[in-house]
Amino acid sequence: MRRLRVLHVTANRWWTGSADPALDLARSLRDRGHTVHFACIRGDVLEGKVRAAGFPPVEVSLERTARPWRIAADVRRLRRFIGDEGIEVVHAHQSHDHWLAALALAGRGGILVRTAHHRRAVRGGAVSRWLFRRTAGVIAVSAGIAERLAALALAPGRVTVVAGAVDATRFAGPPDGRRVRAELGLGAGPVVGCVARLVPGRGHDVLVRAAALARARLPGLRVVLVGRGEGRPALEALVVGLGLRDSVVFAGYRGDDLAEVLAALDCFVLLGTGSEESCRAVLEAMAAGRPVVAARVGALAETVVDGETGWLVAPEPAVVAERLAAVLADPDAARRLGEAGRRRVEAVFTPERRAAAVEAVYARAGVRRGLFPPGDRSV
Template sequence: MLTVAHLVQPTNGGAARVVADLVRAQRLAGMRPVVLCPTGGTLAREAGAAGARVGLWLAERGPTGNLPWEVYCAGRALRRAAPDVVHLHGTKAGLAGRLALRGRLPTVFQPHAWSFESAGGVGAPLARRWERRAAAWTHGVLCASDQQRVAGERAGLTAPMSVVRTGVDPERLPAGDQVARRQSRAALAAVHGLPQRAPLVVCVGRLTPARGRDVLLRAWPRVRARVPEARLVVVGDGPERAALRRAAGPEVLFTGHTEDAAPWFVAADLVVSPTRAGGAGLAPLEAMAVGRPAVVTDVGGAGELLPPGQAAHCLVPPGEPAALARAIEALLVDAELRAALGRAARHHMRAAGSAERAAGECLAVYTALGCLPAKRARQRRGVG
C-alpha cells in the first residue's frame, strides 16, 4: 500500500478543503495518506474523518522568523510518517518541506498558486529565484492548469511539471434543486435578513487584494442599475474586510468566515470569483458541483476549469469592473440561461471535476516517479 505524506499549510480555506477531498479519494483508492499540518482550522478533523492518519507540523501560515524551526519540525514529522512519496501543498509547505528533505525522498510540490505571482514588490523575484533553486529538490510539480504550468516554465522552473486539475468531492455537496434552494434561502434569510426572492450573487473566499473583491464592489452599482432588486453576499474574512465594507452599499452583506459555504452556493443564483492573481480558488468549483454557474476572471487558468462552451458567458478579464458587471447582469436577467449553465456545470463536475479523478492522476505521477512501495523498499536496501 502506497504511503503518501501530505505536508500542508494553511489548514483553512480552499487549499485545505482540496487536500481533505484528495486524501478521502486516495483512501478509497487503496492508498495510505498521512496529513501533517498545524493544529487549528478544519483540515486535521476533515482529513481524519476521511481516513487519513494525521500528524502535527508546527508552522505559521505566513512568512515569519521561525522558518528554521518550521523546517526542523517538517523533517521530524516526515521521518515519523515514513512515506513512499511526499506531497507538499502551498508556498509554506513547499519551502519548509524541500529545505528539510533536499530531494532525499520522492517529492511532489503542488503550489495551488505560484508564490511569485501572489507576491508583490521585491518578493516576486525572490520567490522566482527560490523556485528555480528548489527545482533540484523537486521530483514533480502538480499544476492546476496548463496556464499555471506555462507560467512556471516562463519563470525558469526546470522540475518536471504535470497538470492535475483541482477536484472536489461531489458527495459532500448537495444538488441545488429548487426545493433545496428555497429551503436554504429561508434558513439564511432568517439569520441574515435577506429577501427570499431577490436575485442573489455570492462571492466566497479570503478578503485579500489578490482576490479582487474591490473590483466586484466597483462593478456592483452597474449591476444594480440593471437589476435593482439584486443582492450581493461576500462570504469570508481577511485583512481587507473593513475597507471593503466601507466601500460597499447597504445592499451588500458581509457574513465573515464560515466553515461551510455550501448553503450559500445552494441559495445563490450566481457565484462570482473576481480574482486578480493566482487562480479562481475552490469556490467556483464547489458552486458548479452544486449546480450554479460561476463567473471567473481569466487568471491562473481559471477558464480551463469551466465546462465546455461556458467561457463566453462566465469568463471575464481581471480587474475590469465593466466587463464583470456585464457578465453578472446578463446571467441575472436570463433565468433559463442560468439554469442551463448550472445543469451543465454540475454534470461537468461529476464527470471531469471529481477528487476521484484527481487522485488517479496524482497516483500516475507518483508511479512515474518510482514511488511504489516495492521499488522504494528495494532502493532502501540498495537494490534497484
C-alpha cells in the same frame, strides 16, 4: 497501482489555500487503498480538520522560522517518521515544508512530490531551481502555473497539470435556498454572490461597484459576500459610500450550509483567484448548478467554459454589470449554463479523477528515481 505509504505535509494552520485540497486528496488516496499520513501546523484550525478526517497529525512543528535549530529539529522528526513508517512518497504543498521534506529525504530512498497551488509558489532564481530540480514529481493545479514552472527548465515530464476537484454529491438535490434567503433578508428578487476570503485581490470591490452600476436595470438586486478577512472594513466603507447598505449582505463564513447558500443565488461571481488557484469556490458553484460570471484570469479561464458553463469577463465594473444584467434577465439561459457547469464538474473535476492523476505522478516519479522498475504494472 501498488499500494503506497504516503506522507502529506503542509505548513498551513488555517482552512485556506492548500489546506482543503491537500486534505481532500489525502482522503481520496486513503479510499483507494494507500496508507496515508498527514503533517500540519499543530494547535490551529487545520489540525482539527485533519483529526476529524481520521489522520492523527504527525509530531512535527512546521512553524516557519528563521531559527536554524527549530528547522533542524523538524527535519530530524520527519526523517525519523519516514524511516519508522516506511514512507515511500512525501508530498509537500507549501515552500517551507518542501524544503523540510527535501532535507529529510536527503541521502535516502524516497519520492519527493510538490504541488504548486499558486503562481507565487514558483519563485525564480538559483535556489528555487535547485529545489524543484531535485523533486521527482511536480504538480501544477493550472496550466498557468505549469507555464511558470517551465521557466525553471525542469526535466521533460517532471511537471504535470492536475486540476482541482470537488465532491459534487455535496451539492446534489438541488438544495432549497429559501431558508438562507429568509435568514439573510434577501427577499424574492435577483441575488448574486461570491464565496471568497475578504482580502484585496479577490475582486469584491469590483463586484460591489458593478452592483452600483447595475441598479438602474436591476433595482432589486442583492449581493451576498460569503467569507471573512481583513478586507471587510474597507469593503463595508465602499458599500456605504456607494449607497448600497441595503443591497449588500456580509454573510460571514459558511461551512455546513454552503450548498443552501449557493442555492439561494441566481448567479455566482468570482473576479480574482486567491491563495489556492484551483478555483474551488467556482467548482462548488458549478456543482451546485449556479451560472458563473468569472474574471478571465488565471485558472478561472481554464475552469469556466465561456458561454457554456458561465461567462468570462474583464474584471471591470461596467463590464461585470452588463453581464450580470444579461444573465439575470434570462433565467432559462442561466439555468442551462448552471446545468452545463454541473455536468462539467461531474465529468472533469472529480476527486477520483484527481487521485488517479496524482497516483500516476507518484508512479512516474518512482520510476524516475529508480524505486519502481520501468514497465512494472503494479505502479
